[in-house]
Amino acid sequence: MIVLQSSDKETFEVEEAVAMESQTIKHMIEDDCVDTSIPLPNVTSKTLAKVIVYCKKHVVKDKTCDHEEELKKFDVEFMKGLDQDTLFDLILAANYLNIKSLLDLTCQTVADMIKDKSPEEIRKIFNIKNDFTPEEEDAVRQENAWAFE
Amino acid sequence: MSTTTTDEIESIVRDLPRDIIIDILTRLPVRSVLRFKSVCRSWYVILSNPNFTSKHFKNRTILNNRHEDRCFLFTRNYSDDDIINGITFLSNDKAINVPIKLEIPFLRKSKPLRVSGTCNGLVCLSILPLGSIILLWNPATREFKDLPIAKIPRPKQGPIKVALGFGFDPVADDYKVLRIVYYCYPLNQVEVYSLRSNTWREIKRTVQFLIFESGCNVYLKGRFHWSAIGFGTMNGRKLIVSFDMGDENFRYIMPPNFGLGDDDNYEDVVKVRWTSMVLNESLAVVACGGNGPNKKFDVWVMNEYGVAGSWTKYMSFRLNTRIDRTLGCGEDGKILIEMDTSKVVSFDTATQTMKELGDQNIACFSEVFNHMESLLPIRGGKNAEDTNLCEVRPDPFFVHNHPDKILIMDSGKMIEELDADIIHALHEGNQCEDILSKMGINQGEQSMKIVIPPTNILDALKEDMTGIAFLRSF
Numbered sequence: 001m002i003v004l005q006s007s008d009k010e011t012f013e014v015e016e017a018v019a020m021e022s023q024t025i026k027h028m029i030e031d032d033c034v035d036t037s038i039p040l041p042n043v044t045s046k047t048l049a050k051v052i053v054y055c056k057k058h059v060v061k062d063k064t065c066d067h068e069e070e071l072k073k074f075d076v077e078f079m080k081g082l083d084q085d086t087l088f089d090l091i092l093a094a095n096y097l098n099i100k101s102l103l104d105l106t107c108q109t110v111a112d113m114i115k116d117k118s119p120e121e122i123r124k125i126f127n128i129k130n131d132f133t134p135e136e137e138d139a140v141r142q143e144n145a146w147a148f149e
Numbered sequence: 150m151s152t153t154t155t156d157e158i159e160s161i162v163r164d165l166p167r168d169i170i171i172d173i174l175t176r177l178p179v180r181s182v183l184r185f186k187s188v189c190r191s192w193y194v195i196l197s198n199p200n201f202t203s204k205h206f207k208n209r210t211i212l213n214n215r216h217e218d219r220c221f222l223f224t225r226n227y228s229d230d231d232i233i234n235g236i237t238f239l240s241n242d243k244a245i246n247v248p249i250k251l252e253i254p255f256l257r258k259s260k261p262l263r264v265s266g267t268c269n270g271l272v273c274l275s276i277l278p279l280g281s282i283i284l285l286w287n288p289a290t291r292e293f294k295d296l297p298i299a300k301i302p303r304p305k306q307g308p309i310k311v312a313l314g315f316g317f318d319p320v321a322d323d324y325k326v327l328r329i330v331y332y333c334y335p336l337n338q339v340e341v342y343s344l345r346s347n348t349w350r351e352i353k354r355t356v357q358f359l360i361f362e363s364g365c366n367v368y369l370k371g372r373f374h375w376s377a378i379g380f381g382t383m384n385g386r387k388l389i390v391s392f393d394m395g396d397e398n399f400r401y402i403m404p405p406n407f408g409l410g411d412d413d414n415y416e417d418v419v420k421v422r423w424t425s426m427v428l429n430e431s432l433a434v435v436a437c438g439g440n441g442p443n444k445k446f447d448v449w450v451m452n453e454y455g456v457a458g459s460w461t462k463y464m465s466f467r468l469n470t471r472i473d474r475t476l477g478c479g480e481d482g483k484i485l486i487e488m489d490t491s492k493v494v495s496f497d498t499a500t501q502t503m504k505e506l507g508d509q510n511i512a513c514f515s516e517v518f519n520h521m522e523s524l525l526p527i528r529g530g531k532n533a534e535d536t537n538l539c540e541v542r543p544d545p546f547f548v549h550n551h552p553d554k555i556l557i558m559d560s561g562k563m564i565e566e567l568d569a570d571i572i573h574a575l576h577e578g579n580q581c582e583d584i585l586s587k588m589g590i591n592q593g594e595q596s597m598k599i600v601i602p603p604t605n606i607l608d609a610l611k612e613d614m615t616g617i618a619f620l621r622s623f
Binding site: 088092110113137 | 162173176181
């Protein structure tokens with residue numbers, strides 16, 4: 001069993017296999033830098049709890065069709081229950097802890113949120129200034145005008 | 150989360166590191182990426198970058214949500230005003246017309262471009278009827294590549310028909326175009342173009358089949374599949390011919406015994422129209438028999454690929470209105486069907502329900518392909534704006550030189566599309582043929598066009614219709 005410590009000093013005890021879903025933690029364990037517990041100063045307890053739930057489910061390496069279906073359903077439900085702040089924290093945690101499947105899932109969720117937005121809405125969302133001249137912007141739009149239909 | 154407002158999304162993405170934002174962008178459908186190029190200059194550069202596009206392609210292939218990038222693809226009917234025509238992407242209910250903005254001077258004088266194949270987002274275009282110009286084109290990136298002229302020795306006679314196939318060989322990591330050139334029976338040539346080497350080479354293969362289509366829209370297990378009729382040792386047999394992109398060999402699959410008529414009866418064999426397609430990842434055949442209101446469609450599926458005994462009849466259906474042709478099958482088991490009024494319907498094989506999609510203006514010479522949009526670049530590809538398009542020249546061997554060859558070929562195509570029976574008549578029952586061939590021998594010009602049938606032909610036609618035999622004289 002491994003002990004993980006969140007930024008707000010809460011501790012979580014998890015099985016080694018579950019913790020090793022995170023490549024970051026895996027390297028720490030393998031490089032023997034681990035004492036009694038692993039400190040994770042970049043992850044709050046709220047987020048870490050969620051990450052652990054995810055890893056526990058995904059640690060089972062069952063390649064059957066049924067299990068794949070079950071995992072997909074779990075992922076959908078898992079993402080549904082999140083508010084914006086938690087989603088943001090989860091993305092950063094998955095990135096820091098290097099859990100590829102969680103990063104894929106969270107980033108894909110965000111991609112799905114923005115895919116139907118217009119360029120104007122995208123600028124607002126990402127706080128980007130439009131630095132095209134009107135002629136340039138028109139030319140770019142014309143290149144693939146059919147994508148706007 | 151599907152009804153998140155822009156404010157909510159804003160709070161999620163606003164402070165994310167740049168790398169993660171780019172990662173999110175590689176997960177977008179192709180059309181979203183194209184729209185977001187106009188967000189700002191740096192996004193335009195990022196989204197056009199080859200690193201981005203290759204990561205994008207990987208993500209869209211690995212993650213199983215490519216359905217947004219999938220659609221039916223076909224050539225649109227062209228009007229005289231826009232000589233260089235366009236293609237249509239059809240998905241769910243939405244049809245999007247995409248112009249082919251390649252102002253190739255040679256095309257102004259000739260027939261339009263049509264789709265001959267699609268693979269990984271790249272579309273293979275060729276000119277009717279013999280493909281004297283063949284292009285690879287990505288509608289999303291607007292990049293194109295014209296195929297070079299093949300340096301293959303040719304016979305003296307001209308080609309009669311050309312069939313093309315376009316696909317990807319994963320072992321060689323190469324895109325290839327297959328071309329089967331038919332001359333007068335039994336002469337033919339088979340050649341393969343490789344994008345990597347940008348050359349054509351001839352391969353010696355036995356071709357004992359005549360392919361009906363000009364392109365190939367059934368691509369399964371790394372092989373093209375065409376419906377064909379055998380000749381030579383396979384004389385008269387219905388065949389599904391496959392060509393493997395990897396080992397470049399032809400193989401035969403016998404379609405099932407349709408049972409829509411007596412398969413040994415030549416007339417019934419001719420009357421059954423059938424097309425192959427991919428249904429739920431298996432090879433399938435839709436056979437249509439009967440006429441008018443009795444027209445019935447049987448859908449057969451080959452449950453185990455290549456195993457002859459595994460053909461099973463999946464279902465049958467009849468539709469109330471007259472059906473012209475079955476066009477193809479989508480990812481979700483929906484078959485696209487063209488009605489007699491050129492309206493298109495989508496028939497769901499699972500629920501047996503039909504959905505009207507309106508008049509899609511599909512060109513009569515066009516097959517329907519399963520297209521997957523992508524941002525993949527083409528090796529050696531060019532942009533129309535930066536290229537001298539006068540340099541895109543046709544292969545003169547495939548440019549018909551007989552002034553009436555097109556007329557003759559068009560007539561052949563017209564006959565195929567009439568709901569008519571083609572019956573073999575003996576010479577002794579075909580006075581029309583006798584009169585016309587005598588006229589042909591006696592005329593001076595290479596070809597003669599008769600617009601109004603001469604009266605002696607009309608009389609002969611009446612007699613032929615009533616089955617009156619005559620003795621041939623020479």
